Amino acid sequence: MSNEILDWSVIDYKSTVELLLQQQGSRFRGMVMEDSYHGKSGAAVNQIGAVTAQKRTTRHADTPLIETPHDRRWVFPSDYEWADLIDDADKLRTIADPTSPYAVNGAMSLGRAMDDLIITAATASSLTGEDGTTTTAFPAGQTAATTAGGLTVAKLREAMQLFIAAEVNVDVEPMFCAIGAQQHDDLLGQTQAISLDFTTKPVLVDGRIKSFMGFNFVDSQRLALSGTDRTVVCWAKSGLHLGIWDDIDVQIDKRPDKSNSTQVYVKGTFGATRLEEEKVVAITCSEA
Numbered sequence: 001m002s003n004e005i006l007d008w009s010v011i012d013y014k015s016t017v018e019l020l021l022q023q024q025g026s027r028f029r030g031m032v033m034e035d036s037y038h039g040k041s042g043a044a045v046n047q048i049g050a051v052t053a054q055k056r057t058t059r060h061a062d063t064p065l066i067e068t069p070h071d072r073r074w075v076f077p078s079d080y081e082w083a084d085l086i087d088d089a090d091k092l093r094t095i096a097d098p099t100s101p102y103a104v105n106g107a108m109s110l111g112r113a114m115d116d117l118i119i120t121a122a123t124a125s126s127l128t129g130e131d132g133t134t135t136t137a138f139p140a141g142q143t144a145a146t147t148a149g150g151l152t153v154a155k156l157r158e159a160m161q162l163f164i165a166a167e168v169n170v171d172v173e174p175m176f177c178a179i180g181a182q183q184h185d186d187l188l189g190q191t192q193a194i195s196l197d198f199t200t201k202p203v204l205v206d207g208r209i210k211s212f213m214g215f216n217f218v219d220s221q222r223l224a225l226s227g228t229d230r231t232v233v234c235w236a237k238s239g240l241h242l243g244i245w246d247d248i249d250v251q252i253d254k255r256p257d258k259s260n261s262t263q264v265y266v267k268g269t270f271g272a273t274r275l276e277e278e279k280v281v282a283i284t285c286s287e288a
Helices: 003-025 089-093 101-123 153-165 181-188
Strands: 033-036 043-048 070-075 078-086 126-128 134-136 175-179 215-219 229-236 240-255 261-274 280-286
Touching: 003 101, 003 240, 043 240, 070 240, 070 261, 078 101, 101 229, 101 240, 101 261, 101 280, 126 261, 153 175, 153 215, 153 229, 153 280, 175 181, 181 215, 181 229, 181 280
Parallel strands: 033 240, 175 215
Antiparallel strands: 043 070, 070 126, 078 261, 126 134, 175 229, 229 280, 240 261
16 A cells, blocks of 8 residues: 555544544543643643732721732643554545544544543542642542442532532532443432422433533543442532643554554543642442
8 A cells, every 4th residue: 555545544534533532532521621731741730729808997008918829730641542453455545434443443542541531630649739749639528428328419419518618619610420320320219310399400311310409410431439339520620630742643554563454553642630629529329
């Protein structure tokens, strides 16, 4: 096969995978803050804390200087890759088709890696400080106290209470909750979650619960599972951050060591971190 065909295949395939990655590759990417970075080192996400204005009690008083608290959260890049071999010239010519399994698998492989990073970062220790050498653990107080049983309305109420108590602006902030198949089924068995006697808006959409109690639900079986306990994660969009160093890098090359088959190679470089502890809540749900 000519190099010209290979060159055009790379260009078309990269464009297709980029589009699929944006549209359907990652389930969580659009639900967190995102920024682009360059180089190979970690990047600092600057944080500015809240301040309160001081009441003026006299005329011509000294101007109050209220120091604004600053902190840094660090996000570090990791490389993720996927490759497959194509031994048919006709398959290579159609590789850029959005329905091609090679295009879909390339996008989905990176999307799943992004989702795993985001899920892990939500409750893992974050790197903070001037140079990213300080570790900030996920507070025990950000895990819902009720752990027995599956996902219930009471557990969601407790999660929302933690957000409101921390003064997260839940009326403005997009709020999300990642649940597994069992947790979705748990909610279907909760009268308060599906009955119009408890809400003014229908909760069920085509038999599924899309949103409830201020949370937009996203289905994922990639949530952490310890024994029979699944960790459901709720968060405000501004509480998590995805850093993109290299959205996607594509190479299509001949492999003489593999019967001269053509190798499709996809790589992405990205990282994730939690920005604020108060904007993430974990819920333990039994699947026993």
